[in-house]
């Protein structure tokens with residue numbers, strides 16, 4: 001019942017072939033459009049159930065970036081009609097509207113973030129965030145000269161994607177290993193990161209290593225800017241839920257031969273050797289200077305106001321119906 005292209009998108013998200021909170025949201029919306037377009041459902045109820053099944057499949061891929069359930073909810077809430085033809089048209093239209101909003105949001109937040117950057121500033125980045133890069137892009141378009149210290153970001157080295165993008169834009173890049181970050185904080189004017197989820201208390205859930213970077217930046221007096229469109233606001237945290245931190249496979253950290261080298265005795269499976277690979281961490285609001293959204297910039301402690309305004313109606317999980 002779930003279309004094979006939806007299965008492929010889900011697998012790509014789980015394997016991080018498709019990654020980054022905003023990119024995941026767009027891919028999920030695209031997949032729902034494909035499901036709607038290709039559906040052979042012979043009744044409105046069958047069509048609705050197909051879309052919910054596709055959304056469930058996409059939802060179970062990765063747990064931390066709230067942009068994924070927020071995107072699925074947006075599309076499923078736009079599904080309307082009494083016939084398969086009308087339902088299909090409503091899904092296609094809603095996906096188009098959602099994706100157009102994504103583009104505008106990222107562009108608008110980029111301008112807000114750019115306003116915080118002065119000509120000649122250097123930013124330190126962590127991981128790869130399209131929202132964070134949008135701020136740099138807007139600053140460049142405003143004619144400011146910006147340079148960057150780019151953290152490699154173990155274990156998957158997504159800093160390389162950031163470095164490549166910045167070089168394409170002509171930005172001078174200094175690539176450093178994560179452990180060198182504190183040393184280079186003295187040379188930068190801002191720490192600029194993205195977010196996978198923002199909690200109601202203003203905590204920022206982002207790529208593992210963000211919280212240590214933010215604490216060091218505070219100690220060095222370097223402001224921390226989080227670029228996050230409102231799709232990253234985690235509505236469940238309004239009602240006391242926490243954000244699940246994804247634990248990824250040990251193979252991202254250690255090869256089989258490295259494991260065998262470390263393991264005691266002849267058993268590479270050595271039960272006494274554990275590798276932990278959390279993908280994200282939580283930065284408390286006191287270490288964040290500003291959350292930059294398409295609605296303007298917010299001190300983290302006040303983000304709850306925006307969250308209530310946008311998501312205060314509650315969060316149903318339309319994909320969970322009829323399970």
Ligand SMILES: O=P(O)(O)OC[C@H]1O[C@H](OP(=O)(O)O)[C@H](O)[C@@H]1O
Pocket residue numbers: 019020021022023126127128129130131132158193194195196206207279
């Ligand atoms: O939405 P944009 O700003 O592109 O990315 C937001 C965040 O998503 C990424 O997660 P992952 O690489 O999917 O684990 C990074 O943590 C990045 O900061």
